[in-house]
Amino acid sequence: MKNVTRASGWGERLIEMLLLSCGLVTVLTTIGIGYILLSESLVFFKDVSLMQFFGDTQWTPLFADKHFGIWPLVMGTLLTSGVAMAVALPCGLAAAIYLRELASPTLRQWLKPSLEMLAGIPTIVYGYFALLFVTPLLQEFLPNLSGFNALSPGIVMGFMITPMIASLSEDALSAVSNDLREGAYALGAGRASTIFRVILPAARSGIAAASLLALARAVGETMIVAIAAGQQPRFTFDPQVPVETMTAYIVQVSMGDTPQGTLEYQTIFAVGLTLFAMTFIVNIFGQRLARGKRS
Amino acid sequence: MNHRIADRILVVVCFVGLFLPLACLVALLGDVMWDGVARIDWSFLTSYPSRHADKAGLLPGLVGSLFLVLLTGLICIPLGVGAAIYLQEYGQDSRLSRFIAINIGSLAGVPSVIYGLLGLGIFVRTFGLGRSLIAGAATLALLVLPIVVIASIEALRAVPGTLREAALGLGATRWQVIRHVVLPAALPSILTGCILSMSRAVGETAPLIVVGALTFVTFLPDGIDAPFTALPIQIYNWVSRPQAGFENTAAGGIVILLGLLLILNLGAVLLRAKLSKDR
Incomplete structure (x- = not known):
């Protein structure tokens, strides 16, 4: 088995790497979701405190009197x-x-x-x-x-x-x-x-x-x-x-x-x-x- | 003799539990047909949206959905099948491939609207693609990727190991075994899985809304960077209009959408039957 892989040279290696990178796209997707949600939420939480987010029972961000209770x-x-x-x-x-x-x-x-x-x-x-x-x-x-x-x-x-x-x-x-x-x-x-x-x-x-x-x-x-x-x-x-x-x-x-x-x-x-x-x-x-x- | 009564009750209760959802399905299909079929004619398929319910057509949505599915398939199928081949044929038990497999499992449980936020953040803004057809397709591609991978892995797993060993024994390299033995044997199931995942993409609404599909479009997309709409978006727009008449227009759109899905699913079944007979 090992000999076969070695004898087949770098072409085989390249294909394996290509296929692996397809698999890694799914990992990148997860990282992307985490990154976007966290980084964009951070912008939000600069202006709205966690206290306002979790401590309020009204959610009216689109109104003049804004409340951000989730x-x-x-x-x-x-x-x-x-x-x-x-x-x-x-x-x-x-x-x-x-x-x-x-x-x-x-x-x-x-x-x-x-x-x-x-x-x-x-x-x-x-x-x-x-x-x-x-x-x-x-x-x-x-x-x-x-x-x-x-x-x-x-x-x-x-x-x-x-x-x-x-x-x-x-x-x-x-x-x-x-x-x-x-x-x-x-x-x-x-x-x-x-x-x-x-x-x-x-x-x-x-x-x-x-x-x-x-x-x-x-x-x-x-x-x-x-x-x-x-x-x-x-x-x-x-x-x-x-x-x-x-x-x-x-x-x-x-x-x-x-x-x-x-x-x-x-x-x-x-x-x-x-x-x-x-x-x-x-x-x-x-x-x-x-x-x-x-x- | 208590048994008998208890057993009877059990059968009846369980049957009702199964029957209720099926009744819901029948009611749903009946309701949509009742409201919508009369609305469907040639001009419904070939007109642009309108403020007047009886003149509104779904051409841009139909064309948008077709482009979206094509692009989504082009992006997602090579990636998904490639990832499945790696996981099933190369990585078998390595720590990396186990990590990738678990990750795919978790991705399958992420709500579709979250993928919309991902597409908005990455494709629309970071990559600067704007609210375009390609941004929508890339988002849908990531959304259905786990489904394609999981279906393809199942298909590859069903290929008997003896075939692989025989080919390896004849001196074939690993890739030759996959290319000439494993893939041809798994192809019918892989294709079926791909078509089914595309039918999932056709029905998706929420991620496209978040990515920024338009709801009132009076032109057809002229490139992958063009603004777009899709069939479900069009339907959503009609459902949420309060004016009379749009209810039937929405139902007409739904009948077309369900018809499209039926064709895709039948295609998958027939293709599978044909390909597995040919061999």
């Missing part, structure tokens, strides 16, 4: 993601159990790709659906629901990330050894008790990993909330009123006529850094859990 945006993000998880976790888990433990192979062959289709639809389409179909539908039952709210985009986002939870949880379920299943059946347990008492507990870290990765996805989701949740940063727990997420704020400023280089414009990098930190932490925990499951 919490309303964080709250909006958590509210929409929370609704999404409340939909996606039960649905995704149920779907995973059904596909993996209950459905016949033929049925599974049809259902799984149909479910995966949900993940392939562009988020702008979900935004349209949330604003113009789901919100009016919900207003039939909830007369107080405003035209822009956290509930409707949250639900739609939940359906969007359901396939992600389903397929990752399904992997976790299949990783549970068949001996456990058969052991439970041999002891006279029914399907339901086998699944709830034996299989789900054995797969719990994989399912937790799936939930965390999906949560990060929901936190970073942009177009659905930009279209259907509104553009009013508000510190509230009420999913019926307009809110604004971190991602939607970035879109709002990018679409607007805020001049580049101003403090107002610089806010999007500080918000971006906060968003990145949140998704990064959630992802790290998710990946660690997922790896732990495998080994």
Whole structure:
């Protein structure tokens, strides 16, 4: 092996280096993200103190009376993601159990790709659906629901990330050894008790990993909330009123006529850094859990 | 006998959990078709945007999206496949390649709007490309790069090791093995992965908004440094207009976008079937 490589000379070496540099582009991307977010946020934090950023509950950088408290945006993000998880976790888990433990192979062959289709639809389409179909539908039952709210985009986002939870949880379920299943059946347990008492507990870290990765996805989701949740940063727990997420704020400023280089414009990098930190932490925990499951 | 009831309930509950998202999918497709299909005609595809909903067309968005996908593919596919070849065929267990692989995993979890900020900072400002087609394409390329790499690694991994060993045994160099044995065997899967990642790029909206795609464009891009718009941006603009009529225009745009994605995905499936039959 070694001789072959040596005999083939520098041409082979060059190719290997070229391929390696392709791989290094991905590392440069990470460095680039970190550099841009940090350096541009630093410009912002020269004028706005961390105390103002984390100690205020109003976010009004585009108004005359400026407040730079990040919490309303964080709250909006958590509210929409929370609704999404409340939909996606039960649905995704149920779907995973059904596909993996209950459905016949033929049925599974049809259902799984149909479910995966949900993940392939562009988020702008979900935004349209949330604003113009789901919100009016919900207003039939909830007369107080405003035209822009956290509930409707949250639900739609939940359906969007359901396939992600389903397929990752399904992997976790299949990783549970068949001996456990058969052991439970041999002891006279029914399907339901086998699944709830034996299989789900054995797969719990994989399912937790799936939930965390999906949560990060929901936190970073942009177009659905930009279209259907509104553009009013508000510190509230009420999913019926307009809110604004971190991602939607970035879109709002990018679409607007805020001049580049101003403090107002610089806010999007500080918000971006906060968003990145949140998704990064959630992802790290998710990946660690997922790896732990495998080994 | 408690089992029986519990098992029944379980089946029903799990089926409902699976059925709800599928119902949502059907409702979504039905709603969009209902609102949009009537709006689609030849002039919708060949007109420029307008203040009047019934005259608005999506030509600049359509052309912009096609240019974007082409450029994104040109940048991203060589890089992604190259990186995958390195990780799978050369670096196997070195510390560097493990680091690159973990890094790619984390990049896949970064929200797309953050890539928009990256593109704005690096391509638009630092490289001075401005709010141009090429800046948008480069941003999208970095966004889908992890997907291309991961799909290509899977494709390469599926090539049996015995093929590599046989070729090496015949005296082929490492690159010859890759070029003449591994790549041809993995090509159908690699191409499928690339097409699917391009369909992801077609639907992306947020990063392009941040990079600075325009929303009201009455000209076609005349070069890679031209200002641009894209299909999803056009749709977003229509969705957020309060005037009556734009709702249907947006739905019409969505039907076209979904049609485009369907063609890409069908293309991927057919290409894969054909290439794997030919061998």
